[in-house]
Amino acid sequence: LPSPLTLEDIARLSGVSRSTVSRVVNGDPAVSPETRSRVLDVIEANHFQPNLAARGLAAGRTRVIGMVIPQGLGLIFSDPFFSPLIQSISAACNRLDYSAMMWLADPEYERRTIGRLLHNGLIDGVIVSSMENDDPIVDALMRSARPFVLVGRHSQTEPVSFVDVDNRGGAQAAVEHLAGHGYRRIATITGPQNMVAGLDRLNGYRAALEAAGLPYDPDRVREGDFSDSSGYAAMQALLSAHPDAVFIASDAMATGALAALADAGLRVPEDIALVGFDDIPTTCRTNPPLTTVRQPIQQVGQLAAELLIRRIQNPAEPPQSIVLPTQLVVRQSCGLTH
Amino acid sequence: LPSPLTLEDIARLSGVSRSTVSRVVNGDPAVSPETRSRVLDVIEANHFQPNLAARGLAAGRTRVIGMVIPQGLGLIFSDPFFSPLIQSISAACNRLDYSAMMWLADPEYERRTIGRLLHNGLIDGVIVSSMENDDPIVDALMRSARPFVLVGRHSQTEPVSFVDVDNRGGAQAAVEHLAGHGYRRIATITGPQNMVAGLDRLNGYRAALEAAGLPYDPDRVREGDFSDSSGYAAMQALLSAHPDAVFIASDAMATGALAALADAGLRVPEDIALVGFDDIPTTCRTNPPLTTVRQPIQQVGQLAAELLIRRIQNPAEPPQSIVLPTQLVVRQSCGLTH
């Protein structure tokens, strides 16, 4: 079995010391152009890959970052939010010559896992997405020496680095759009109220009602878990309140709600108007096409990766947070084309 | 910033040498019960986590395995095959005190990535899923010193370790079921013909036609890529051939085909019978519920993980391959309840 070449091998083959090879590999400018190109040729010819475990041990960094999604693996695949998020994180890392890995664990092992991930010397930092509001992971992260960036803000007294979208503002714009066009019995299907995105979108709904002088009626509020099936159930539960419009905190739930309305014999938007949240790819192919609040997931992922890598390379910088704007995309489910 | 404790710290705190701590951590039986429990107490009390980079360097193993899905990240999320696969791999690893990670990369960096992954000293072996037929990754794997297991067989002259399901047999059973109940113009929507699963399922279709004395008609064969939308397009293309039944090589494509038939005003199974492949969770909720070939994905993942770990711990063992049986699940889309 061919054992991989080491820095030492490359050094011998190119007639320099291992120190010099290391400098070339790491782009240190203090190497003469001739030496550099000679070493690079040998590296190229032999497909040399530095051993990241050794680098991690010696330098304390591996140029690998980790991603953790605490809600468990099931969610990653069922929620269309994660695919573009993970892809954009990965792409941004590659552009900066970092690698991204996703650490997989049983949900029951979650706690232990995050500790293992943080202290195993294999990664330089982590991006953590979609925690619950009081997730102890954040405490573990703050106690650790590893840089981290959250996707989604966290109700935290100490400042932490995060990238989020303006969930509250997006929800408010959606509901104001409905209220501004005459709907009066506007209901909502919320996201989980133990997650910040769920809370923020409900708060946006309430703010819009208040701005429009409409009353807040708890009978017009049902909680879902962002999933298709929870949207179906919540919509059924809302029917007795006879809403004329519903703001739904995710497109997946809106898809379920559309099915529930079809099963109940109600037409969208003639009998009831719908607005979703996310703008996932399937949204424009629903029947009718769904009016929704677009969130820039790709940009969230890219900025999270770039922010994390900046923090890895400059640990002294204070935590930084970014909130990206959302955009109302008007299609047909709201019955209003402007 | 709290720098993590090392073996040396634990050794000092428990009054033994670092060698002994290492033995305790690794479950070496040659440690006295008293020493062991004293050291374990100190480890527990201090939440000690061994540095995996150092272990990887010293021992050549990290107890971490990697997963690679060459088709790119998009597929992982769009194809319902991967969620249970990855979850079962992860669960099996955890049971054996291993960790699983998914290495993320842009498809364009794929080649470079696999080399990095294999030689970076961070993982002990890899599971590679759903390659194309002639994927150069397999050559790279065979040249490397790392143990690997493929999910899905590979047309390879040298023996390699893999876990697969009986795609050919499952397809054949499905089509024989249709033929045995009187359908005569049985069409098929195939998977990608550059992937073994796509080829095998088509071969099963052909074998069943032959067994039933039915002719193979290329006009009744359309190729998809396992996705929903490709199933829609392929079904539309098949309509002019007027099939009375269609065997579809994935449930996702079957879902698309159902939509195409609904749009064309055809009833299932009255006008045309359908059988899918996979038995993904949504299959029993389609309208009508889909008859399909169930493949034991969870078992595939578990066996792949266990096989890989066995190979890591015993590199001398010859490659081993496992082919799991499939099962026809009769629902309503085939029009035949027995």
Add this chain to the structure above:
DNA sequence: CTGAAAGCGCTTACAG
């Protein structure tokens, strides 16, 4: 611009 040397935190023969 380059090299010799120490050290990162582990594992593992080896000796006792």
Add this chain to the structure above:
DNA sequence: CTGAAAGCGCTTACAG
């Protein structure tokens, strides 16, 4: 059953 010592493949002051 336990410890001292060498070594895994890198990085990085330090000296020149």
